[in-house]
Structures are given as C-alpha cells and as structure tokens.
Amino acid sequence: MRRLVPVPTEASVSVDFEGESVPARQGEPVAVSLLAAGHAVLSRSIKYHRPRGPFCLAAACSHCLMRVDGTPNLYACQVPARAGLQLQRQNSYPSAKVDVFHAIDWLFPGGLDHHAMFAGVPVAERVMVKVARHLAGLGLLPDGVPPQRQPPEVLQTPVAIAGGGAAGLAAAEVLSAAGVPFVLLEREEALGGRWRLGPPEAGAPATLTVGAQAGTVRLHTTVLGLYSDGRGRFLAAVATGRDAPRLLLVRAPRFLLALGGHAQLLPFIDNDLPGVFAGRAVSDLVRRRGVLPAEAPAVVGHGPELRGLVQLLTDAGARPALVLDTGPSPEAGALSGRVLEAHGRGRVQALSVEVSRRTKKKVSCDAVVLALPPTPAYEVACHAGAHTVFRPELGVFAVQADADGRTAAEGVYVAGDALGGTTAALAADSGRRAARALVREVAA
Numbered sequence: 001m002r003r004l005v006p007v008p009t010e011a012s013v014s015v016d017f018e019g020e021s022v023p024a025r026q027g028e029p030v031a032v033s034l035l036a037a038g039h040a041v042l043s044r045s046i047k048y049h050r051p052r053g054p055f056c057l058a059a060a061c062s063h064c065l066m067r068v069d070g071t072p073n074l075y076a077c078q079v080p081a082r083a084g085l086q087l088q089r090q091n092s093y094p095s096a097k098v099d100v101f102h103a104i105d106w107l108f109p110g111g112l113d114h115h116a117m118f119a120g121v122p123v124a125e126r127v128m129v130k131v132a133r134h135l136a137g138l139g140l141l142p143d144g145v146p147p148q149r150q151p152p153e154v155l156q157t158p159v160a161i162a163g164g165g166a167a168g169l170a171a172a173e174v175l176s177a178a179g180v181p182f183v184l185l186e187r188e189e190a191l192g193g194r195w196r197l198g199p200p201e202a203g204a205p206a207t208l209t210v211g212a213q214a215g216t217v218r219l220h221t222t223v224l225g226l227y228s229d230g231r232g233r234f235l236a237a238v239a240t241g242r243d244a245p246r247l248l249l250v251r252a253p254r255f256l257l258a259l260g261g262h263a264q265l266l267p268f269i270d271n272d273l274p275g276v277f278a279g280r281a282v283s284d285l286v287r288r289r290g291v292l293p294a295e296a297p298a299v300v301g302h303g304p305e306l307r308g309l310v311q312l313l314t315d316a317g318a319r320p321a322l323v324l325d326t327g328p329s330p331e332a333g334a335l336s337g338r339v340l341e342a343h344g345r346g347r348v349q350a351l352s353v354e355v356s357r358r359t360k361k362k363v364s365c366d367a368v369v370l371a372l373p374p375t376p377a378y379e380v381a382c383h384a385g386a387h388t389v390f391r392p393e394l395g396v397f398a399v400q401a402d403a404d405g406r407t408a409a410e411g412v413y414v415a416g417d418a419l420g421g422t423t424a425a426l427a428a429d430s431g432r433r434a435a436r437a438l439v440r441e442v443a444a
C-alpha cells in the first residue's frame, strides 16, 4: 500500500486515529488515508467480531463504519479528511486490533444462533438475554446534538435522471441536444462513473461533458427512492457536499434510473478478510486517489474488467501474484479456475485456488482484487414498480425493460448496468436510447 503521488504541502493534513496522527490529503475519504497509512482493519463485524476493512469504497458494504468526531456509524469511505478529525473504531473490546470478542468466531466455527442459546433453561436464558442485549447493536450514541434539519428543497422537471455514470451522462447529452430540461442527480463529486473511475475501457470519451446544459446537474446527491404522494411522483435524495445533509425532492412525470450496480463478492472461505477489494474500489484508488493498494495482488474475476484492472495495476507498478479467470468461458491462454480460500491474520496474505484439472495451489499475495461485472442496482426501479428478470448469461437479476429501457412502471425508464452490467460503451448506448424515447414522449 503506497501513495503513487505525494500529497502536496497545501493539501496535507493529519487526522487523529485513536490517538495516532495519520497523514491525509485534505478532502479524500478517510478510509483512503488510513489505507495509505497501512491501516487495514477499520471495524469489527457485529456478531463474530471478525476484522473488517474497506471493500467497496462506495458506501455499499458497511465494512468501514467508524465513529467520526463523536458520531457513530459513518462510512469512512465517504467522510472527507480534514485536519484534526477524530476517528475511532467501534464494536470491539479493548480495541479493534485485538478484540477479545473475536473468540466468539473461534468458539462457534459452525455459527451461533443466539436466539436458541439456553432457550428453556430459566436462569441461563435470562443471563443469555442480558449478555446478548449488551453485545448487540452497533456503535454508541452520538456525543452531541445533531444539527437542526433544513426543510427539503423541491425541484420540478420534465425528466429526472438518477445517476451520472456512462448511461446517465449519455442520456443527459441527448436531452441537452434536444432542448429537453432535466435534473440529473449524481452521488459522486463529478460525472462519468466508471469512465472516470473504473478500469480503463476501450471507447471511453476523452472528456466528459453534459452538452449544452439544458439541465440541472446536482453532484454529491444520493437517490434514496422513488415515491408518490397526492401531488405525484418524486425522487427523494440527500444532498451532502460542503453543507449539512439536506433532503431534495425532484418531482417529475418521467424518470430515467441509471444507478449502475453494486460490487460483487465471490463465494470463498474468508472472503471478508481486510485486503479483499472490489475491482472498482481498486481502480478508484489508483485513478482518482493516487494510491496503490497492493504490490502483489491476486486479481480474480472475469469479463472486460479483469483485463482492464490487471493493466491498470501493472501500469501503476504492481506485479500481480496471480491472475485467475473465474468466468464460464475464460479467454484463450488465461489461467482459469475458482477461488477456494483467503488466508491471513487480520489481512490477506495468501489465496488458495483450484485451477484446471482440479489442481490446488496457494499463492502468496498482499490483496485479493475481485474484477467482476457489477450486480445490477435494481432497488429504486423495483421500488417504483418495475420488475426484475434473471439474466443467466450474466448470472444476475436485472431490471426488466424493453429495448428503450421502458419498464413496467409507467414513465420509469432504466439504463446502464441496472439492466445487466457489460461495458461502459453499451451502458451509454442504452442511456441514449432511453433519452431518445423520452424526447419523443415529451414532444408528443
């Protein structure tokens, strides 16, 4: 783990990590600062107190929940670093590094059903309930009173777009060119999604723009769901950025949901060890943050992201210890097989795999990078009334839609990885098709 680019003096700050001063770059997520400083364990799991480190860097896995300046359960992968920020790991005793409750994991290798423990044994049952109540929950109450909530902001638009990745951005360009006003909500600090942060892909545009800006783009804005009330339907989102979080309601008759997908995890023993990373988290670390997460990673997965990640890591100076294609139709000449087990105390140190002809091998490595197509983010679409369908060729459930992205929910279109992740170019194509259909609807 090392920084590829030194932090410039004017951006250099220190955060307080349980009494230790950790150097950071102003504004980068504190999970990145801690990783760059060699801290792999940021939290402990709730029940078995297994060590947890960042996996997705996208507020989706909960492996990085920390107490920040007295507020519990914040995603360290989303908290910007600033001088003096107080970071504490939670859910452990006496410390997350050496947690005595980790013994639960050793004592119950087959799992522990605390609901059934000592049930029916009068005194023991009462003691067990007391212990379970004491151990349950995550974090302690905040130190201070939360800031007063601001009233929600309300916007009205003909078309609301959720997600500013390849699909949402391509759709915005089509709408802009046709002069159709829209509001686009993007969780990140900039548009582009994996074009900007993912493993480099062929056909990625050199620059990212939103055409003639017929629309309003809101960055740092996370979509929560698509709701309806007496005045119609609206996207509910939380806007963050520099100010305190504020609820944003975007009212519209038509919606394009281009929310991408979630990082997939392969099933293998100890796949939750710190040092197991989602591929897009790794490309984000290298491309945006200038941090190389491993010198000798095992890169496993399939599809275009596998090749792209190996190239990205190699160009950044890493020497992959293993490249394994786990897909159903591996490329000619690729080492193929499946992952069996990750090894290490507190973080990944080796990986066991089964390769062709049932040969097992154990490879020393300092990280495991899972380069897999994302699992479609269908939640908001289903919330709005769309249906899902199983895509056997991808092995995922995706939103069911026609060729233009039209779903079973009236006025709700879907584009990009939510239809089944393939390439950024195909995601952009689906965004353009949906936008053209929306242009026709608005004009009708």
Ligand code: FES
Residues within 6 Å of the ligand: 031, 053, 054, 055, 056, 057, 058, 059, 060, 061, 062, 063, 064, 065, 075, 076, 077, 078
């Ligand atoms: S939620 Fe922060 S790393 Fe996954």
